[in-house]
Amino acid sequence: MVDLILRGGRVLDPAAGLDAVTDVAFEDGKIAAVGPDLAQSAGTEIRDVSGKIVTPGLIDLHTHVYWGGTSLGVDAPTIAKRSGTTTFVDAGSAGAGNFPGFRAHVIERTEPRILAYVNISYAGIFGFSKNVMVGECGDMRLVNPDECMAAAKANKDLVVGIKCRIGAKAGGASGIAPLQLAIEVADMLDLPVMAHIDSRPPSQKDVIEILRPGDVLTHCFRPWPNAPVDANRNVRAEVLAAKERGVYFDIGHGQGGFSFASCRAMVAEGILPDAISSDVHVLCVEGPAHDLLAVMSKFLALGMDLNDVVRCVTENPAKIIRRPELGGLAAGTPGDATVIELRDETVEHTDVVGEKLTGSQRLACVGTVIGGKWWSDGAEPA
Structure with a gap:
């Protein structure tokens, strides 16, 4: 019937x-x-x-929905009702140390689908608020590839990749090392990596040059520092090379990941995002990101065709997470x-x-x- x-x-x-x-x-x-x-x-x-x-049900490739278990998490059903998101991909809120709680207390009790990248840091994103900001990769004692691999294997029905946040804020003096370990884990499991970069060090060039085909560079249209374009608004050579070899570009708007200026320069060179995502969390849910539909609306205002916008929240992210059955009708x-x-x-x-x-x-x-x-x-x- x-x-x-x-x-x-x-x-x-x-x-x-x-x-x-x-x-x-x-x-x-x-x-x-x-x-x-x-x-x-x-x-x-x-x-x-x-x-x-x-x-097709909208897929938000970059979210933080471990509500109640991490300081940055928001409530997925609340966001889903206003944004039409049917699949949330959590971008590393949980690491090996708290993934079981994420699964039992949030994922399995939530009607919108939640899939996840496991954070290379054992603790996940644990110190994230207006007043406390402690990068989970700043202490290499937390970056344990064996623990991360075990968590990904134990939750392979939900895990779509390994997440690594590096930069001066997320990784401190650890530099590129957490990402190198994340890629080693991902290689062993035949999974992609999603890489976040904030302020230097390391540089975006350092990060992007070690990403493999199928990996995801999130915050791909971020502002200075580590913008994808130079002072003359020319797309950097390493960005073009990454796009050519099959690295996926994800918006990951959030609180610090998306600039109109970088977007215009990239689009002028014919480089559209592969995925439009909100990076919704406690510090951007009331603006500037809000939710997935709000970010999609920004791309319409920037002149992107509606069909291309919809592709970036359905077919493309489904391909990126290797769940093509979620991207169509x-x-x-x-x-x-x-x-x-x-x-x-x-x-x-x-x-x-x-x-x-x-x-x-x-x-x-x-x-x-x-x-x-x-x-x-x-x-x-x-």
């Missing part, structure tokens, strides 16, 4: 090359069919979404979908250095389907 039909929306599924007004049907927790005038069964729930946009795949509305509203967007950008449209969540059921109506940001 068909459980739910989303009727008459504009269905955008970049993985299938689909942009058409049509229906989406769900049965037994999965996508049943996509097509016009789909037949309903007795008891089928019909949702009229005409005038709205239906996409093919029959038989998990029954997740997001219903959004493109509203004609004047919106003032802000990047992490305070630059303002006025947009004329905003994406808003109308509702979310998880596991083939209408999970929630949309909610407005606080």
Whole structure:
């Protein structure tokens, strides 16, 4: 029996090359069919979404949702209801020392899907607030590859890679060493690495040159220091080389990871992000990042095509985490979908250095389907 039909929306599924007004049907927790005038069964729930946009369930590749167990975590269901995110990928909130708690107390109790990168630091991101900021890789005694590998193996159904945060804030005097160890672990497990870089040392060049095809450079459009462009707004050679060899570029907006100026320079060179993500955490959930839809709206204001924006939160991140079944609406795949509305509203967007950008449209969540059921109506940001 068909459980739910989303009727008459504009269905955008970049993985299938689909942009058409049509229906989406769900049965037994999965996508049943996509097509016009789909037949309903007795008891089928019909949702009229005409005038709205239906996409595969949105995937936020960089989030921090270990709420209650880490100081930076936010509540995934609250964010999901306003952003339409059906899959949160937690970017290293937990390390080997606290991953069991993350799994038992948050992941297994949360209806939106949560997958995770395991932090190379045993403690995960433990000291992160307005008043306390202690980088988890600043003490190499915490960077234990054996513990990280064991945690990833024990949770292989949830783990999509290894996360390493380095730079003056996250790694202190440890330099590039934590990332080198993260790559060693990832090599042994055939997993990708997601690399964060903040202020020097090390330089972005040091970081990006050791990333492998399939690894992720997050905060890829960050401001100075360690911006991807030089003082003349030219894309740095090592950035171009990384893109050419297959390193994925993830936005990771957050509190310090996204600059309009860097974005414009990169896009002018034809370099679009592979993934648009929020890096939502306690210090940016009320701005400047807010949530995934807010970051997507910024890219619309910057002139990026809606289909390309949707690709960066569906097909592309699904490929990056090696879960292609999550990135589209093919029959038989998990029954997740997001219903959004493109509203004609004047919106003032802000990047992490305070630059303002006025947009004329905003994406808003109308509702979310998880596991083939209408999970929630949309909610407005606080």
